[in-house]
Amino acid sequence: MAEITLKGLAHSYEKTPKGAADYAIRQMDHVWHQGGAYALLGPSGCGKSTLLNIISGLLEPSEGDVLFDGQRVNELPPEERNIAQVFQFPVIYDTMTVFDNLAFPLRNMNTPEYRVKPKVLEVADILELTSLLDRKAKNLTADEKQKVSMGRGLVRDDVTAILFDEPLTVIDPQLKWKLRRKLKEIHERFNITMIYVTHDQLEASTFADKIAVMYEGQVVQFGTPRELFERPAHTFVGYFIGSPGMNFMAVEYRDDQVMFGTQPLPVSEQMKHAVANASSANAIANDISYNNIKLGIRPEFIAIASNPTADSVPIQVTSVQDLGTYSLLTFKLNEQTFKARLPEGHPPVGEAAFAHFDAAHVALYIDEYLVEAGHE
Amino acid sequence: MNNKIPNNRAWLLVLPMLVLVAFSAIIPLMTVVNYSVQDVLGPNARFFTGTEWFQSMLNDDALQAAFLRQISFSLIILAIQIPLGIGIALIMPKRGWQASAVLILITLPLLIPWNVVGSIWQIFTRGDIGLMGWGLRELGIEYNITRNAGDAWVTIILMDVWHWTPLVAMLCYSGLRSIPEAYYQAARIDRASKWAVFRYIQLPKLTNVLVIAVLLRFMHSFMIYAEPFVLTGGGPGSATTFLSQSLTTMAVGQQDLGPSAAFSLIYFLVILLVSWVFYTTIMNMQKDKPPHGGA
Structure with a gap:
């Protein structure tokens, strides 16, 4: 024993x-x-x-x-x-x-x-x-x-x-x-x-x-x-576990919106509050340039469509790789590369498409560690 | 065998090597073979003698005695140098500047030419000015390598141990360094004693370098010439006359080309045979034993 x-x-x-x-x-x-x-x-x-x-x-x-x-x-x-x-x-x-x-x-x-x-x-x-x-x-x-x-x-x-x-x-x-x-x-x-x-x-x-x-x-x-x-629990775990690893976006709170660079992100209300709180904490710490607020989403929870829906963001598809049981789609959003996993038999998408992030699976990371945003 | 393409022109690639070996080994050896079966009296007077020289060499009492001395000498120095070399390698520092310092110190004797080693020891052992000879005499110990055969033997062996143990130690040291740390760690976890670590990890891992060390030391010591020649001149009497000295006396001193050629060949074959038997035995020890009884 x-x-x-x-x-x-x-x-x-x-x-x-x-x-x-x-x-x-x-x-x-x-x-x-x-x-x-x-x-x-x-x-x-x-x-x-x-x-x-x-x-x-x-x-x-x-x-x-x-x-x-x-x-x-x-x-x-x-x-x-x-x-x-x-x-x-x-x-x-x-x-x-x-x-x-x-x-x-x-x-x-x-x-x-x-x-x-x-x-x-x-x-x-x-x-x-x-x-x-x-x-x-x-x-x-x-x-x-x-x-x-x-x-x-x-x-x-x-x-x-x-x-x-x-x-x-x-x-x-x-x-x-x-x-x-x-x-x-x-x-x-x-x-x-x-x-x-x-x-x-x-x-x-x-x-x-x-x-x-x-x-x-x-x-x-x-x-x-x-x-x-x-x-x-940590951005490293997100990145290391899963193939491919989690996508991360450094975000900030601006004009009552969660912004990923110039792209406003559609997120849940709780997430918006959490990001807002973190941002103000950043501001108090007088360290606004310090980009320590990140949103993470697994490639499995990004849905890709050819037409815009509510809560979707325009993306630029760079490649689609057929891996047998699923396809791996690489796209660019705000100059950053993302990966999304498409199920087998997903309809083909053109170069300009739209991505939808499953709000329940968007996770908030502050200083690389997971923070529960309080959504169900 | 089945899908190889037969192309005998490939042998041409071996040709340069063959030419090189022919000039470096085969042709000189063949001239010796040539002399060993003839009695050469002059440029135009030679007689075929067959195996006569070989027989007379094998039956020569002085040579038989020299052969026994030679074998004893080789066995004694192997019995001392191999364990001593392993022991030194085991206690040598593993890293840091101490390791380099010890390595340099240990290598020094290897850098000294044979006949210089002989001269050093010749002076060292002199009763009047040599540190060792004088020291022993002052201590009341009778010691004289020119009169006492035992003293001469002890000194020659001491000299060879001093000169060549470093080689064994260095080979073992390199062998020990190549053992991965995990072996020692696993042994600790298996609760192996120091002796078990030596017996089951270090010694087996040293097998290959030890084979080289034994072969080198055997061949070297079996051919030893300059050191005893300078130190004792083969004496007192013929107590330290080894094979190469007998051979030199015969070939250069007496110009007996036929007998010395036959003797050289026997000499060469003995070294070859012993080395081969030793190597094969060791390599066979590493194989699995065949299953007992019939299949």
């Missing part, structure tokens, strides 16, 4: 960090509950692996605490935490057979041989490695090797959490899917907390119940895949 809590955690690789830029992990609080399947999603260099290494104990955080079930473990080395970690490139012990590889963690703990064997056989069975047990690990394929490194985490009875650091990077696409399913299976079978680091949103959402999206050393949103899609 392990609930992993990160309290006021921050980490810098510099000895004396000067500014926020020197931090790989910025001040954060987070709780991973026992038995959950989590993904840690973010672009390269956002601090995912650093965070993982702090949890496993390979790195000691410069600030804050790591708690396992409320116990501070900052100073505990990885060998004293009940944690297993699977790395990006499969780590196997070349000269040993698959059996010896799997038995290695147990033998290191001086487990008697009569208990090693059944455990290794059990794990080999789950991972479908039984037929390879006598082979030298060196001669296996990449996915088999990665299964062996996973297996070394599973043989230990004391493991309460397994951390995966982009474990499928070197695996062929067809096998990726199989291995991911295997992971899910293992998760359901053992009551183990799993944290899966990846930069692939599809991988994250198929594996995890809850995803933590990291950006510039911080978890900007923690939620189910659905929440991340429907209510991105």
Whole structure:
């Protein structure tokens, strides 16, 4: 049983960090509950692996605490935490057979041989490695090797959490899917907390119940895949999740209207109030030029028509890409490029068309963070 | 095999390489083969002798003794230099200016020419002006490489260890540096002891550089000439006369071209054979064992 809590955690690789830029992990609080399947999603260099290494104990955080079930473990080395970690490139012990590889963690703990064997056989069975047990690990394929490194985490009875650091990077696409399913299976079978680091949103959402999206050393949103899609809490989440990502417009409140450049936008009354409030707050802060009010809308919620309707804005279509089950339409509005997703069989549109933003799905972001505008 | 286009003109591409190898290796070697089966008395007086020279060389007592000395010498220095080299590589600093400083210090002996190494040690071990010879004498330890065969052996081995262990250490160091950090991290998570990390991660990852190190050190030490020649001149008696010195005496000193050619070929084949057997054995160790019993 392990609930992993990160309290006021921050980490810098510099000895004396000067500014926020020197931090790989910025001040954060987070709780991973026992038995959950989590993904840690973010672009390269956002601090995912650093965070993982702090949890496993390979790195000691410069600030804050790591708690396992409320116990501070900052100073505990990885060998004293009940944690297993699977790395990006499969780590196997070349000269040993698959059996010896799997038995290695147990033998290191001086487990008697009569208990090693059944455990290794059990794990080999789950991972479908039984037929390879006598082979030298060196001669296996990449996915088999990665299964062996996973297996070394599973043989230990004391493991309460397994951390995966982009474990499928070197695996062929067809096998990726199989291995991911295997992971899910293992998760359901053992009551183990799993944290899966990846930069692939599809991988994250198929594996995890809850995803933590990291950006510039911080978890900007923690939620189910659905929440991340429907209510991105940060512009980065909107942009990173979904393909293509969310469209953003920097707007201001002028002449009783929400203006995107020279284009007045038709929005709900609540949204108009929210933008108005934010604008006046901006004005009070005497920082009117600071464009921190943004409206976001997913490409899925933009409707395109050839004729104007109420609440639509004129746009200039630049391209339409047929992607099989849907088409991707690129258009320009106020010199900015937007993407819209058209369902299959949508009537063709000319160069000049009209876009309608589904008011219920327009989200307001102030300083990059989501602000509830209060519409239903 | 099935969809390859047969085009024998492609062999022409190998031709320049063949010419080069012919001039650098095959032709000189063939002249040696030529001498080894003849008795050359003068420009116009030569007799075919067949395997006679080879037989007499193999049965020569002095050469057999030199061969045994040579084998012992190579085995001893391998047994010392390989573990010592690995040990040094393991404790060398990994990064920072200390790493560069240690690397330079360690490389220094490798930069000294063979006969200079011999001279350095010759002076070093002299009882009257050499630091080591004088020091040992002052300590009351009897030490004289020109009289005592044991002293001569110890000194030659010490000299070779000093001269060549850095090579092994550098090869191992580069091998160790190429091990990804994840291996050490995984080992920590698997709760491996320091010894287990060495035995199951570092040593296996060093296999390839160690094969090179052993082969280089074996070949080098098996052909050693200048250093013992300068240091002891092969003495006392013939206690430190190794194969190349015997060969030189025969070929250059006595101008026995036929016997020395035969001897050279045997010498060459021994090195080739040992290297090949060693390499093949190591490479076979990495393969999977065939399943027990019949299929």
